[in-house]
Amino acid sequence: MTHILEFKVKDQSLAEQGSLLIEWAATHMPVLAQIRHRFEKEKPLKGATLGACLHVTKETAVLVQALKAGGAKIALCGSNPLSTQDEVAAALANIGINIYAWRGETREEYYWCVNKVIDHKPVITLDDGADLVGTLHSKRTDILKAVKGGTEETTTGVVRLRAMEKAKALKYPIVAVNDAYTKHLFDNRYGTGQSTIDGILRATNVLLAGKNFVVCGYGWGGRGLASRARGMGAHVVVTEVNPVRALEAVMDGFQVTSLTEAARIGDIFVTVTGDTSVIRKEHMTRMKDGAIMANSGHFNVEINIPDLDSLAASKRTLRSNLEEYKLRTGKKIYLLAEGRLVNLASAEGHPSEVMDMSFANQALCVEYLVKTKKLEPKVYDVPKEIDNKVAKLKLKSMGIKIDTLTSEQEKYIASWEEGTV
Numbered sequence: 001m002t003h004i005l006e007f008k009v010k011d012q013s014l015a016e017q018g019s020l021l022i023e024w025a026a027t028h029m030p031v032l033a034q035i036r037h038r039f040e041k042e043k044p045l046k047g048a049t050l051g052a053c054l055h056v057t058k059e060t061a062v063l064v065q066a067l068k069a070g071g072a073k074i075a076l077c078g079s080n081p082l083s084t085q086d087e088v089a090a091a092l093a094n095i096g097i098n099i100y101a102w103r104g105e106t107r108e109e110y111y112w113c114v115n116k117v118i119d120h121k122p123v124i125t126l127d128d129g130a131d132l133v134g135t136l137h138s139k140r141t142d143i144l145k146a147v148k149g150g151t152e153e154t155t156t157g158v159v160r161l162r163a164m165e166k167a168k169a170l171k172y173p174i175v176a177v178n179d180a181y182t183k184h185l186f187d188n189r190y191g192t193g194q195s196t197i198d199g200i201l202r203a204t205n206v207l208l209a210g211k212n213f214v215v216c217g218y219g220w221g222g223r224g225l226a227s228r229a230r231g232m233g234a235h236v237v238v239t240e241v242n243p244v245r246a247l248e249a250v251m252d253g254f255q256v257t258s259l260t261e262a263a264r265i266g267d268i269f270v271t272v273t274g275d276t277s278v279i280r281k282e283h284m285t286r287m288k289d290g291a292i293m294a295n296s297g298h299f300n301v302e303i304n305i306p307d308l309d310s311l312a313a314s315k316r317t318l319r320s321n322l323e324e325y326k327l328r329t330g331k332k333i334y335l336l337a338e339g340r341l342v343n344l345a346s347a348e349g350h351p352s353e354v355m356d357m358s359f360a361n362q363a364l365c366v367e368y369l370v371k372t373k374k375l376e377p378k379v380y381d382v383p384k385e386i387d388n389k390v391a392k393l394k395l396k397s398m399g400i401k402i403d404t405l406t407s408e409q410e411k412y413i414a415s416w417e418e419g420t421v
């Protein structure tokens with residue numbers, strides 16, 4: 001491990017390889033490229049120190065470069081112990097980013113990295129899962145006063161932050177980037193859908209066609225995953241706790257049942273709920289010999305791993321991100337990527353094209369926070385103008401034209417007098 005004052009990464013000699021990966025991602029991120037271009041000229045973030053806790057991927061590096069072009073100083077750590085791409089981390093260290101991240105951090109190391117970012121005294125925080133905000137509010141309240149605002153990338157983070165707001169514990173404003181349409185409609189759905197399948201295949205290389213593929217949770221991530229698994233020829237079974245979402249899954253053509261029932265028939269199980277202990281002992285004992293479990297929700301608590309350990313007589317790693325648990329009954333169950341986000345731990349996370357929109361929202365929301373004078377310590381929606389702007393830029397980059405309302409249509413839509421003709 002290299003340890004120089006301003007950064008800590010696994011192996012700095014990987015920097016050149018990392019730069020090539022970042023270059024490849026940037027090729028597919030035209031919206032962020034336009035923002036970067038403007039930032040380079042206008043320097044809207046000049047002098048601002050940003051503290052970021054994000055998955056250290058090639059796409060995050062493209063965001064970091066845009067923010068740097070805007071004049072910001074950036075300290076970055078990973079938002080999951082297994083999601084850092086070490087080549088990318090090395091490349092970022094090389095361009096002067098205060099980065100503290102490597103793949104395979106222990107829990108202690110993970111929070112050491114978070115604290116190193118806080119040591120830089122950020123005025124704006126960028127979080128993915130709210131660990132940075134959580135640490136600032138619990139263990140580093142010394143730094144809290146100077147923080148002007150923050151952004152949050154994912155559903156689980158937004159849920160945690162809204163709970164903080166409700167308990168009046170939140171001390172500075174946060175923009176919920178996750179809730180922008182141009183984020184969750186594409187990132188959570190198509191990004192999670194594709195990259196979760198990618199992670200499962202890289203870890204196992206099993207055939208999906210003909211398999212019973214159980215998706216726990218039919219939210220944005222679950223919808224995307226279910227449709228992609230169906231596209232690969234799997235028979236998809238959905239489990240839910242929300243009756244409306246369950247009904248939606250039924251009408252989308254999926255089999256819906258309780259996890260107790262699904263446990264008996266599933267070949268592959270994927271949790272994507274943001275909840276805890278979704279797959280527990282009672283489900284694991286019902287599973288078929290050879291069943292595979294993975295998680296694509298934010299934290300590694302959706303599959304109850306202590307339950308799995310308690311049932312196991314032995315455990316061994318068969319290949320990267322694939323662990324075999326031999327239960328005392330003789331049955332074997334497989335766990336991917338230690339139950340952590342399988343798309344990031346076992347693959348490369350979302351494709352660059354969707355991160356283009358998520359991170360365009362991040363960049364524009366950081367600019368909004370830097371420029372906005374006073375906001376209450378609450379969770380805010382992404383301003384509508386930013387969301388629409390990202391959609392427009394994305395369409396433009398894809399060469400797609402859409403219609404505009406005529407003045408007659410504008411008037412018609414805004415009026416209440418018009419009715420049956």
Ligand SMILES: NC(=O)c1ccc[n+]([C@@H]2O[C@H](COP(=O)([O-])OP(=O)(O)OC[C@H]3O[C@@H](n4cnc5c(N)ncnc54)[C@H](O)[C@@H]3O)[C@@H](O)[C@H]2O)c1
Pocket residue numbers: 154155156157184187188192216217218219220221222239240241242245272273274275278296297298299341342343344349350
């Ligand atoms: N893997 C990734 O890269 C990635 C990307 C985006 C979001 N996420 C994470 O994925 C999780 C889900 O995000 P989302 O945007 O789909 O959230 P969402 O709120 O849209 O959907 C979650 C769904 O899970 C259901 N659910 C909750 N508990 C359940 C249980 N015990 N059994 C079955 N269903 C249950 C809810 O009713 C809801 O419909 C979050 O943790 C989020 O942070 C991961």
